[in-house]
Amino acid sequence: MAIWQLRTAPADKFAPLAPTEAQAMSGTFEARGKPLQWKKRQKVSVFQEPKKKAALPRADVSLLMSGALVLNQKAHDALGPFLQEFGQLLELDVGGSTEYFYNVTNVVDCIDPERSEKRSTGVIVKEAFREGATPTEPSIFKDPRTVGTRMYVNLAAKERLDSLASSAGLTGLEFVELGEH
Template sequence: MSTNYAMQRYGGRKTKVYSLRSNEDSSDLMLDKSVSAEHPIELKFKGQSKMPMWTPPLLYTNNKRKYNDFPRYLSGQPIVSEKVKDILFPIIAEEVEILPLAHPELNLFMLNITNVIDCVDYNRSEIKLTGKGNFARFIKFVFDFSKIPEKTYMFKIKETAVVQVFVTEAFKDLVELHGLKGLDFSEVYDSAFTSEKEEEQKRNYQAALDSIEHSKGTEFSYDEARILMEQGKAVASGKWKMQYDEKGELWLGELMLDLKYEWGRPVYIPPILLGYAWHEVDFTQMKHT
């Protein structure tokens, strides 16, 4: 497929924005311990160029899984295979920097997204503040599409540039057209999502939380819940769910507004969760190969 054709096919106005994540079937990568702490890969990725300082750092596969198109590394620093690079770069070249990586078996590249756009609608977005009134995180994104150029595929915003990459519906279509595997497209905004639909979604979400609350059985402390998880059980408290997978790795899930759990492997358990009361729930089968 030619670049011109792709731009014509995917360059039109799209209405959805997704947060880019590798899924649980993608291999995990780790940085080799020999890489200096001063290497640019260890510095924050905020949208600035890193090419002038870059030398290929050594990474290796920590957990080999089904897909290697988009192996997992750190949020905000997507890594792609050579095949993906060859397909995407002619189209997204103005939005990213391609940084070569060293790996014993694979030809891999890091995408440094340099396209940082001031496009958040703060009047409609929901923001959590710190106790001192400073920005903490977004609870809900609303984007002003008049500030997102029509032929945008990948971008960051300054507030979350270090940890989050956004992609448009055009990027999702492009990945699916070429059959590239290993990404989760978590929708964060749809411009067609009316206020009426938003209120309905909130009602459905609250109903789901009420159902969890009403159907819970015996409650346990976190320490008791951890023992249950070690026995192969899953536990929940409100919107949170925890369980170990078959490899003994802890997964923490948060029930999102679309009534799906967003799973991640926490480095530590947020202290607030240690004080919650937990109850046993159905186990979610994690898809590892």
């Protein structure tokens, strides 16, 4: 079964979002496979390179932190019902508009650490998935070994998300094929 990494388009194509230093240091947006509890709606800003003459456009699905997505209202309307099956959508304030932080809470132990390529520090660079360990039903999931940085989809979920995003004309969503296992 093929597996893809679900992520946002590169930050050089669309403007990413930026947490405050306090949010980054406190782990407010650490999407590590567990539900998050916020006492209030978090505020984030759009990041623009100070030396760029033209500001990058916003995407419908934006980068804030690795391993998570932020959806504007259009993306939330199109993808939200499907995404909520595998995680939570938390309201954000982005320049006065409501957007949604997507935190995947569906964790599946499916990466084979022995067959995966790793850095000398043990960080997995290229995943090898265990035979029969990934979901067969449409699924968005994380693995405990890469939980803080990566989200995965199987073929059925990729096709569903592709269809929903295409029908709504969404920008900013990207799938990177990781190969067969």
